[in-house]
Amino acid sequence: MQISKGVEWAVHAAALLNGLPSGRGLKAEALARYHGVPAPYMAKQMQAMSKAGIIRSSRGAHGGYRLAKPAEQITLWDITAAVDGKGQAFRCTEIRQNGPCGLKPEDCRRPCQIAVAFARAEQAFRDSLAAVSLADLAGQVLNDSEPGHLLAMMNWLNAEAEPLSDNRA
Amino acid sequence: MQISKGVEWAVHAAALLNGLPSGRGLKAEALARYHGVPAPYMAKQMQAMSKAGIIRSSRGAHGGYRLAKPAEQITLWDITAAVDGKGQAFRCTEIRQNGPCGLKPEDCRRPCQIAVAFARAEQAFRDSLAAVSLADLAGQVLNDSEPGHLLAMMNWLNAEAEPLSDNRA
DNA sequence: CTTATTCGGATAATTAATATCCGAATTATA
DNA sequence: TATAATTCGGATATTAATTATCCGAATAAG
Numbered sequence: 001m002q003i004s005k006g007v008e009w010a011v012h013a014a015a016l017l018n019g020l021p022s023g024r025g026l027k028a029e030a031l032a033r034y035h036g037v038p039a040p041y042m043a044k045q046m047q048a049m050s051k052a053g054i055i056r057s058s059r060g061a062h063g064g065y066r067l068a069k070p071a072e073q074i075t076l077w078d079i080t081a082a083v084d085g086k087g088q089a090f091r092c093t094e095i096r097q098n099g100p101c102g103l104k105p106e107d108c109r110r111p112c113q114i115a116v117a118f119a120r121a122e123q124a125f126r127d128s129l130a131a132v133s134l135a136d137l138a139g140q141v142l143n144d145s146e147p148g149h150l151l152a153m154m155n156w157l158n159a160e161a162e163p164l165s166d167n168r169a
Numbered sequence: 170m171q172i173s174k175g176v177e178w179a180v181h182a183a184a185l186l187n188g189l190p191s192g193r194g195l196k197a198e199a200l201a202r203y204h205g206v207p208a209p210y211m212a213k214q215m216q217a218m219s220k221a222g223i224i225r226s227s228r229g230a231h232g233g234y235r236l237a238k239p240a241e242q243i244t245l246w247d248i249t250a251a252v253d254g255k256g257q258a259f260r261c262t263e264i265r266q267n268g269p270c271g272l273k274p275e276d277c278r279r280p281c282q283i284a285v286a287f288a289r290a291e292q293a294f295r296d297s298l299a300a301v302s303l304a305d306l307a308g309q310v311l312n313d314s315e316p317g318h319l320l321a322m323m324n325w326l327n328a329e330a331e332p333l334s335d336n337r338a
Numbered sequence: 339c340t341t342a343t344t345c346g347g348a349t350a351a352t353t354a355a356t357a358t359c360c361g362a363a364t365t366a367t368a
Numbered sequence: 369t370a371t372a373a374t375t376c377g378g379a380t381a382t383t384a385a386t387t388a389t390c391c392g393a394a395t396a397a398g
Contacts, residue, residue, distance in 0.1 A: 001170065001171065001172045001173065001249075001253050001254075001258050002170065002256070002258050002259075002260065003170045003258045003259045003260075003287070004170065005260065005262065007259070008259070008260075008261065008262060008264065008283070009264065011283050012264055012265070012283065015283075033268060033269070034268045034269065034270065035264045035267055035268050036264065036267025036268035036271065037264060037267070076283075076286055076287070076290075080170075084170050085170075087171070089170050089171050089172045090171075090172045090176070090177070091171065091172075091174070091177075092177065093174065093177060095177065095178065095181055095204045095205065095206060096181070098204055098205025098206070099202060099203045099204050099205035100202070100203065100321075100325055101203065101318065101321050101322050101325050102205065103318060107315055107318065110313050113306055113309045113310070113313070114177070114180050114181065114184075114245075114306065117245055117297075117298065117301045117306075118172070118245070118298070120297055121245075121293075121294045121295075121297035121298045122294065124293040124294055124296070124297045125290045125291065125293055125294040126290075127293070128286075128289055128290035128293045129286065129287070129290045132286045137282055137283065137286075140282045141282070144279050144282070146276055149270070149272060149276065152269075152270050153270050156269055156270050
């Protein structure tokens with residue numbers, strides 16, 4: 001049971017986009033360079049978030065990515081679901097219907113209680129992630145970071161973040 | 170992000186062992202046959218639970234498995250951890266230390282808040298599973314099942330469950 | 339209209355999960 | 369007591385999922 005590494009990258013990338021001035025954006029290559037990760041795989045995660053409506057992409061020269069909605073409306077669960085999928089982690093294969101004492105399908109109107117227990121646990125997991133937004137993370141970063149680091153970050157963003165074109169890729 | 174299929178089998182197997190009269194047990198092959206799953210892979214899950222102290226194994230003729238402690242003390246999280254491992258699903262690779270604005274290790278005394286948020290979510294998941302014991306599941310099965318099915322189950326267990334030897338494999 | 343730039347979907351390489359086999363240990367029987 | 373049958377335990381192939389990469393489609397600037 002493990003969460004795809006791409007989720008980590010996607011969250012960090014989204015958090016960085018949240019720090020951009022309005023109207024500006026970053027291309028996939030710049031996001032990868034900022035985080036020191038392979039560009040093509042970072043691009044794949046951005047693609048997934050774009051398809052989910054979390055970020056908006058512009059194609060062509062001066063293209064790139066920006067957040068598609070306010071940071072308060074983007075949660076860690078949104079990003080996890082977009083990148084890793086929303087499928088249940090526990091997959092009930094109905095083995096209670098197998099073997100010499102297997103239940104007949106018509107006697108299985110009630111769901112398997114084992115599957116129910118796991119579904120509840122997963123819901124608790126999702127609820128916990130859904131309670132944290134990009135805005136929450138930004139607040140913590142501002143509190144925790146050294147002033148020098150914030151300055152370096154701003155300088156880098158000012159150099160790399162360009163005004164985006166308005167096309168909808 | 171998905172939970173190993175072996176977890177499902179292990180939980181069902183443990184629940185069946187809980188239905189055995191005291192002093193009796195089932196061998197791995199019988200557990201696999203009961204659930205209609207491949208015997209060698211079922212054996213692997215039993216091995217994992219044995220190593221974790223959830224079930225007790227006896228080797229040699231009239232060997233087999235039984236629960237190692239009362240059903241009230243065995244939770245779904247115990248079984249999941251034994252079979253799937255207790256490792257964190259979200260693995261923080263500290264990418265905040267990478268790239269042109271990477272933090273220096275000495276500035277990372279505070280944990281990455283993204284990792285913290287995921288750790289909290291996983292804890293909620295674990296807590297939820299830890300709140301359900303094999304005894305809880307047994308109660309639900311007794312309530313939900315058709316009398317005819319319970320009878321068939323008891324007959325099968327009486328035929329297959331043998332008194333175990335006392336060696337500690 | 340041409341060219342440079344960027345995203346999007348399709349394609350390989352690697353790792354983890356799934357399924358299987360053989361050897362070590364134990365008990366019952368002769 | 370020796371032998372053989374039985375069962376668990378760790379090591380070994382196979383399959384699926386994750387990770388990483390490449391090339392074509394679309395857009396804007398010159």
